[in-house]
Amino acid sequence: MNTRAIARYNVTDSEAKWQQAWEQADCFAVREDPTRPKYYVLEMFPYPSGRIHMGHVRNYTIGDVIARFKRARGFNVLHPMGWDAFGLPAENAAMAKGVPPGEWTNENIAVMRAQLKGMGLSIDWGREIATCHPEYYRHEQKMFLDFLAAGLAYRRESWVNWDPVDQTVLANEQVIDGRGWRSGAPVEKRKLSQWFFKITAFSDELLSALGTMDRWPEKVRLMQHNWIGRSEGARIRFRLGGRPEFDGDRLEVFTTRPDTLFGASFCALSPHHPLSARLAEGDAELLAFIAECDRLGTSEEAIETAEKKGYDTSVWVEHPFVAGQRLPLYVANFVLMEYGTGAIFGCPGHDQRDLDFARKYALEVVPVVLPPDADAATYELGDEAYLGDGLMINSDFLDGLDVEAAKSAIVERLHEHGDGEPEIQYRLRDWGVSRQRYWGCPIPVIHCPDCGVVPVPEAQLPVLLPDDVAFDQPGNPLVHHPTWKRVDCPACGGAAERETDTFDTFVESSWYFARFCSPRADQALDRAAADYWLPVDQYVGGIEHAVLHLLYSRFFTRALSRCGYLDLDEPFAGLFTQGMICHETYRAPDGKWLAPDQVRRGSGGGVVTLDGQPVTVGRSEKMSKSKANTVDPAQIIETYGADTARWFMLSDSPPDRDMDWTEAGVEGAFRFIQRLWRLVTESLDDLPAGPGNGAPPELDARAHDLRRASHKAIAAVTDDVERFRFNRAVARLYELSNAVADFEAESSAERWALREAFEVLVRLIGPMTPHLAEELWQRLGHQTLLVDEPWPTADAALLVDETVTLAVQVNGKLRATITLPRDAEDDAAQDQALAEPAVQRAMGDRAARKVIIVKNRVVNVVV
RNA sequence: GCGGGUGUGGCGGAAUUGGUAGACGCGCCAGACUCAAAAUCUGGUGACCGCAAGGUCGUGGGGGUUCAAGUCCCUCCACCCGCACCA
Numbered sequence: 001m002n003t004r005a006i007a008r009y010n011v012t013d014s015e016a017k018w019q020q021a022w023e024q025a026d027c028f029a030v031r032e033d034p035t036r037p038k039y040y041v042l043e044m045f046p047y048p049s050g051r052i053h054m055g056h057v058r059n060y061t062i063g064d065v066i067a068r069f070k071r072a073r074g075f076n077v078l079h080p081m082g083w084d085a086f087g088l089p090a091e092n093a094a095m096a097k098g099v100p101p102g103e104w105t106n107e108n109i110a111v112m113r114a115q116l117k118g119m120g121l122s123i124d125w126g127r128e129i130a131t132c133h134p135e136y137y138r139h140e141q142k143m144f145l146d147f148l149a150a151g152l153a154y155r156r157e158s159w160v161n162w163d164p165v166d167q168t169v170l171a172n173e174q175v176i177d178g179r180g181w182r183s184g185a186p187v188e189k190r191k192l193s194q195w196f197f198k199i200t201a202f203s204d205e206l207l208s209a210l211g212t213m214d215r216w217p218e219k220v221r222l223m224q225h226n227w228i229g230r231s232e233g234a235r236i237r238f239r240l241g242g243r244p245e246f247d248g249d250r251l252e253v254f255t256t257r258p259d260t261l262f263g264a265s266f267c268a269l270s271p272h273h274p275l276s277a278r279l280a281e282g283d284a285e286l287l288a289f290i291a292e293c294d295r296l297g298t299s300e301e302a303i304e305t306a307e308k309k310g311y312d313t314s315v316w317v318e319h320p321f322v323a324g325q326r327l328p329l330y331v332a333n334f335v336l337m338e339y340g341t342g343a344i345f346g347c348p349g350h351d352q353r354d355l356d357f358a359r360k361y362a363l364e365v366v367p368v369v370l371p372p373d374a375d376a377a378t379y380e381l382g383d384e385a386y387l388g389d390g391l392m393i394n395s396d397f398l399d400g401l402d403v404e405a406a407k408s409a410i411v412e413r414l415h416e417h418g419d420g421e422p423e424i425q426y427r428l429r430d431w432g433v434s435r436q437r438y439w440g441c442p443i444p445v446i447h448c449p450d451c452g453v454v455p456v457p458e459a460q461l462p463v464l465l466p467d468d469v470a471f472d473q474p475g476n477p478l479v480h481h482p483t484w485k486r487v488d489c490p491a492c493g494g495a496a497e498r499e500t501d502t503f504d505t506f507v508e509s510s511w512y513f514a515r516f517c518s519p520r521a522d523q524a525l526d527r528a529a530a531d532y533w534l535p536v537d538q539y540v541g542g543i544e545h546a547v548l549h550l551l552y553s554r555f556f557t558r559a560l561s562r563c564g565y566l567d568l569d570e571p572f573a574g575l576f577t578q579g580m581i582c583h584e585t586y587r588a589p590d591g592k593w594l595a596p597d598q599v600r601r602g603s604g605g606g607v608v609t610l611d612g613q614p615v616t617v618g619r620s621e622k623m624s625k626s627k628a629n630t631v632d633p634a635q636i637i638e639t640y641g642a643d644t645a646r647w648f649m650l651s652d653s654p655p656d657r658d659m660d661w662t663e664a665g666v667e668g669a670f671r672f673i674q675r676l677w678r679l680v681t682e683s684l685d686d687l688p689a690g691p692g693n694g695a696p697p698e699l700d701a702r703a704h705d706l707r708r709a710s711h712k713a714i715a716a717v718t719d720d721v722e723r724f725r726f727n728r729a730v731a732r733l734y735e736l737s738n739a740v741a742d743f744e745a746e747s748s749a750e751r752w753a754l755r756e757a758f759e760v761l762v763r764l765i766g767p768m769t770p771h772l773a774e775e776l777w778q779r780l781g782h783q784t785l786l787v788d789e790p791w792p793t794a795d796a797a798l799l800v801d802e803t804v805t806l807a808v809q810v811n812g813k814l815r816a817t818i819t820l821p822r823d824a825e826d827d828a829a830q831d832q833a834l835a836e837p838a839v840q841r842a843m844g845d846r847a848a849r850k851v852i853i854v855k856n857r858v859v860n861v862v863v
Numbered sequence: 864g865c866g867g868g869u870g871u872g873g874c875g876g877a878a879u880u881g882g883u884a885g886a887c888g889c890g891c892c893a894g895a896c897u898c899a900a901a902a903u904c905u906g907g908u909g910a911c912c913g914c915a916a917g918g919u920c921g922u923g924g925g926g927g928u929u930c931a932a933g934u935c936c937c938u939c940c941a942c943c944c945g946c947a948c949c950a
């Protein structure tokens with residue numbers, strides 16, 4: 001009867017209203033403006049899989065907070081959105097449901113666009129792009145032709161990683177633990193003709209620039225560093241002997257340890273080395289050995305357990321500096337054809353693999369580097385190779401030098417004799433971009449039986465994907481299309497065939513950030529726009545692209561610059577990698593995974609199925625379909641609103657760490673939204689009439705304290721947002737709202753301070769919960785949109801307290817706290833500290849031997 | 864194996880960069896309102912001893928430096944991530 005109805009904030013209506021208001025005012029449309037500082041915020045664009053997931057919500061919330069914050073701080077902010085729209089799932093859907101991939105993709109885009117708009121993101125939707133549209137990929141085809149002309153794209157036959165499930169080739173970066181990054185199927189080796197991008201032309205640049213990218217996470221830079229894998233060493237040519245047909249032939253070897261050459265006791269070839277094949281002709285035993293190596297595979301377990309094995313070819317090589325010393329030449333299973341020259345010299349003393357090998361085949365082990373604490377007369381090697389520094393021994397003209405000096409000395413001597421030279425090797429391989437798929441950008445070349453590979457003339461671009469393809473047989477539908485690939489050769493006019501491979505979809509995502517600068521331009525990139533907006537000031541996305549997309553984009557930016565499209569080295573000045581969203585996992589009694597909405601809390605506190613069956617609760621893991629532990633963001637937004645989802649995303653967990661999604665956490669966030677709304681709406685009568693606040697009146701002490709709290713919050717939240725410490729910013733905003741809630745304004749000065757506090761609070765939550773902030777801004781009496789308001793500035797004078805609380809310790813143990821005027825004299829602090837009863841008790845009858853005073857902080861009495 | 868990271872209450876996490884450990888939130892407990900529940904509000908909440916005042920312990924384990932250590936150094940342990948026969 002008397003229950004007072006608690007007024008509620010109608011989230012759904014309010015959020016729709018403000019989204020419409022922003023759209024009508026076209027708030028987020030931007031254009032180049034040389035008079036204002038620009039700021040380009042970009043989140044990794046989504047693949048249109050059908051619905052947004054929690055990872056998107058976190059990604060776009062983080063980006064949106066930054067975009068809105070920078071906007072309020074006066075930057076001309078570019079914050080676009082688009083679709084990484086080519087890819088295999090569209091073909092799978094076509095096979096499963098008979099929907100054409102283009103149609104499926106466009107429908108998904110429509111759904112996801114609406115879902116993203118429901119998040120209230122400050123996106124300039126006028127710049128939306130989808131990479132599957134010819135208006136986008138036609139430019140990519142032109143880029144390819146330019147890369148081809150510049151020698152940055154080429155075709156060669158090579159061993160490739162073949163994904164038997166996706167029926168396509170994968171780049172090295174896309175093979176994770178020997179499996180396809182998307183399908184998870186064990187990768188097979190196949191030999192195919194492939195298009196490559198010459199990323200290795202930039203190995204050194206891509207590596208050295210990492211050192212200057214101070215706004216990238218150390219971790220990502222390190223991963224790229226290791227991926228590029230630069231090794232300094234030498235190429236050494238050994239003379240082959242032992243069979244007349246090899247006289248005069250040389251064996252080339254790469255080593256990072258030329259200094260250990262005098263310790264060499266054998267050389268070894270990869271089973272795939274051309275010389276191995278030659279030797280195997282007429283040597284059935286060697287042929288069998290090579291086949292055995294192939295069978296072993298390259299999976300990590302196989303490598304882990306594989307024994308070092310070799311086959312003595314009975315051919316030998318001559319040591320370049322020791323006349324008459326012959327090193328036996330083996331074919332060995334641990335030598336990779338993909339690295340260096342596919343051949344090594346073995347120095348067992350200073351390489352563990354070589355030592356294992358030497359022990360197995362009873363080869364000589366000669367130490368050539370003497371550890372600093374060892375005695376040259378007695379030093380011997382056991383089962384562990386010595387990898388450290390020291391002085392050279394048993395090494396002729398190198399004796400007595402340290403390792404570094406020995407390296408230079410021997411390389412110089414090798415060079416003089418024409419037996420070798422310094423060389424730098426990289427682990428990085430060129431990027432294979434051919435994919436045997438339909439739903440990708442066609443590679444614009446034509447294969448002519450007479451002219452060979454002929455680029456499609458520019459005037460004939462774009463090469464459009466056909467719409468009428470059938471998915472009734474395995475493999476690439478473009479190959480099976482009745483007419484598409486038939487074409488006249490642009491060179492000779494004869495019958496020819498189009499390339500049926502399409503680009504790896506990482507090609508589209510390697511330049512989309514640049515297209516956003518001029519998304520409707522006739523040419524690929526409008527230079528003026530690109531020069532104004534690029535580089536991206538803040539890029540936000542998942543760590544899973546640490547080497548894939550982020551390395552390809554860095555390469556592409558350089559390649560585009562070399563071809564005159566851009567004048568830029570690095571595309572992303574700042575990078576932030578967010579953590580993953582995790583959730584508890586649930587299993588039914590029969591072992592099946594259960595989704596969060598298939599379980600509930602039972603009466604006994606345990607988790608049960610909806611019909612009461614006991615559920616096993618597993619640990620929190622990354623949300624994934626396979627574990628069924630996903631929560632649909634659309635439902636969360638429908639129930640609680642976008643602001644609640646955003647606020648929860650930002651609370652508690654630092655954004656770079658994994659976070660747990662919990663129902664309780666969402667409800668807590670929702671309560672805060674409601675509480676803040678109530679707090680403001682119920683206080684309106686106590687506030688001086690709005691909008692805004694004039695100059696501060698004469699303030700009493702309480703008003704002054706509140707004012708100080710407001711300004712401290714401004715300073716802290718500004719700093720926290722600037723440094724991606726959103727969880728701390730959230731805590732600050734809770735503190736301010738608690739202070740406001742506890743405050744009873746009694747005087748007009750206090751009412752003034754209360755209004756200021758409210759206005760500050762509403763402005764500060766603006767980037768995080770934009771709908772609620774607009775709603776409250778309006779209720780505070782403003783006619784303007786909060787989104788157009790500048791960020792508040794803190795009054796520096798209000799950030800320091802007049803009094804401070806000092807800790808008083810006795811022998812380092814806290815015994816009391818004392819309150820003093822800021823910057824009080826040390827004597828005063830000491831007197832007051834020693835007068836504390838608790839301090840006297842702790843001191844007993846001992847006298848202070850020393851008193852350490854840190855101003856405004858601590859007094860430590862040492863007895 | 865190599866490289867990197869993390870470890871703080873029941874939980875997520877703070878800690879001015881060597882100066883009051885546990886901000887803020889979640890959860891939990893108690894109380895108010897209610898016939899009751901929900902919602903809301905108020906108070907409490909690291910552990911142990913104690914009626915209390917108060918005290919002892921406490922940031923993965925062990926050791927050290929310091930007037931003072933979550934923070935610096937050494938060492939060990941656990942978990943996570945990346946790379947992996949790279950010559």
